Amino acid sequence: MKNKTFLSLMAAASPVFFTGCATDMHYVQTGDKEQIISSQINIQDYADAANAAVKELLDSGAIDKVANPPALLELSRIINNTGQQVDTDLLTKKISIALLQSGKAQTKIVDSKATGLQQENEFLNDQKSTRLPDFTLSGKIIETVDRAGSTRRTTYSFQLSLNDPKAGVQVWEGEKEIGKQGKRPAVSF
Amino acid sequence: MLLAGCTTVNSVENAQKDGQRKMISDQRVITDASLNRRVAIVGINSAMTPGGLLKVQVELENHTRSIQRFLYHFEWFDANGMQVNNILSANVPEQIEGKESKFIYSVAPNLNCRDFRVKFIEAD
Numbered sequence: 025m026k027n028k029t030f031l032s033l034m035a036a037a038s039p040v041f042f043t044g045c046a047t048d049m050h051y052v053q054t055g056d057k058e059q060i061i062s063s064q065i066n067i068q069d070y071a072d073a074a075n076a077a078v079k080e081l082l083d084s085g086a087i088d089k090v091a092n093p094p095a096l097l098e099l100s101r102i103i104n105n106t107g108q109q110v111d112t113d114l115l116t117k118k119i120s121i122a123l124l125q126s127g128k129a130q131t132k133i134v135d136s137k138a139t140g141l142q143q144e145n146e147f148l149n150d151q152k153s154t155r156l157p158d159f160t161l162s163g164k165i166i167e168t169v170d171r172a173g174s175t176r177r178t179t180y181s182f183q184l185s186l187n188d189p190k191a192g193v194q195v196w197e198g199e200k201e202i203g204k205q206g207k208r209p210a211v212s213f
Numbered sequence: 214m215l216l217a218g219c220t221t222v223n224s225v226e227n228a229q230k231d232g233q234r235k236m237i238s239d240q241r242v243i244t245d246a247s248l249n250r251r252v253a254i255v256g257i258n259s260a261m262t263p264g265g266l267l268k269v270q271v272e273l274e275n276h277t278r279s280i281q282r283f284l285y286h287f288e289w290f291d292a293n294g295m296q297v298n299n300i301l302s303a304n305v306p307e308q309i310e311g312k313e314s315k316f317i318y319s320v321a322p323n324l325n326c327r328d329f330r331v332k333f334i335e336a337d
Contacts (some may be wrong), residue, residue, distance in 0.1 A: 055284065055304035057337055068303070075301040082320045085263025121300045128264060128325045 043206045061204065063178045065108055065165070069202050073182035074118035076200040077127075086196040087128050087188055090158045094142035097134040098122065098157035100187070106180065115182065119161065132157050159195070177205040219278045221311035234258040234281050248335045251277045252309060267321040278311040282336040289320040290328040297326055306336060 049177060052058055055068050062172040087095050099120060102112035133139050146152060163184035170177045186196040189206055236258045241251045244290050255272040261269050284304035289297040299322040309315045321329070 053303075055306075057284065057334060065301075071301065071303045073304060075303070075305060079318070080321050082264065082266055083262050083268060086282075088264040118300055122322065125298065126266070127301060128214055 055132070057082070061206075063176060063204050063206065065106060065110060065167075065180055066148055067114065069180060070114040070118065072202055073180075074115055074122065075202045077184050077198050078122040080198045081123075081196055082128065083124060084196050087123070087159065088193070094127060095129040095158040096132060096155055098160045099134070099166065100160040100162035102162065105186045106165055108167070109167065112165070115165075116165075117172040119184075129159075157189065160189055161185070162187060174208045175205065176208055177203060179203045215319055219311060220276050220280070222313040224314070238311060245333075245335060248283065248333060250296065251275065252281050252333070254333075255271055262320055265336070267326050267329070268318060269321075269331075271311060271317040272314060272316050273324050274314045275309040280308055280310050282306070282308045284334045284336050286315060286332055288330045289321050289326040289327045290330070292315055292327050294328070297310055304334070313318055 056069060057067055060066075074197045087097075090096075097120070099116050101117060102111060104110050116198070120131045124131065133142065146154065161184060163182065166181040166183070168181070170179075180203075182200045182202070185194045185196050187193070189193045234257055239254070239257050241254065253274050253276055255274050255276075256280070257271050258268060259270070260268045284306055286302055286304045288302065289299060290296055301322070305317075307315075307317060317331075319329075319331075
């Protein structure tokens with residue numbers, strides 16, 4: 025009888041116990057209202073920087089000034105001058121996708137297999153059709169930190185340059201600054 | 214202390230304008246009246262980039278005396294009214310000082326874009 029009562033109580037209480045195991049994990053959209061803002065560079069910062077760069081680049085018309093459009097672009101080095109380990113593809117890939125979608129530029133192959141096949145094709149057909157890039161895209165991400173008391177402001181500067189390797193000049197430059205400010209908690213764990 | 218955060222903006226501009234803005238009529242759907250009262254849409258004008266892409270500029274005005282933070286994003290549509298896929302369509306955080314007038318703009322993601330829609334949402 026005691027066992028029966030105990031089992032009944034356990035059955036009645038089980039939803040309470042199981043509820044405790046549930047999480048509020050759910051899908052979110054990048055850049056939505058719920059986004060977590062930390063002092064670290066995050067996916068939203070890359071999206072903002074890429075958005076600003078593409079907008080300014082397309083608006084400038086610099087990429088339209090090529091003899092055979094669409095322009096051929098080669099992604100060069102993005103120097104990371106922050107104290108964080110970052111994957112700069114999060115920035116450059118967004119830019120190259122957006123430029124490809126715009127129809128204004130194509131990016132040079134970076135896949136070694138595809139490059140090998142291209143060279144093989146050129147050799148077999150006895151032709152040199154490899155087109156040199158019209159532009160290269162290079163840049164730098166810089167982090168600066170200012171502190172006053174417990175307030176900390178971190179600014180990330182995303183600097184990008186579109187270089188014309190034939191003329192040896194930079195035909196476009198853009199910079200997007202993203203600042204984040206917050207207070208350090210009085211007690212840290 | 215009560216006035217903390219209430220910083221407004223003074224501005225000056227040339228009275229005789231050389232540039233003419235090509236204003237376009239707009240259609241608005243307001244679901245957050247509170248945000249619309251604080252950050253109002255003044256007008257929209259458009260132009261073309263040197264490469265033939267549609268460029269849209271929206272003028273906003275902060276009707277309050279304190280800084281307002283919001284998110285916005287542009288959506289683009291082709292001649293058939295279909296939304297154009299855009300990798301950079303995420304919300305863009307923006308802020309506007311008290312009584313400030315500010316422009317935001319975007320450039321169409323490709324040459325097929327004919328129409329647009331801008332969405333605003335209050336930031337937390």
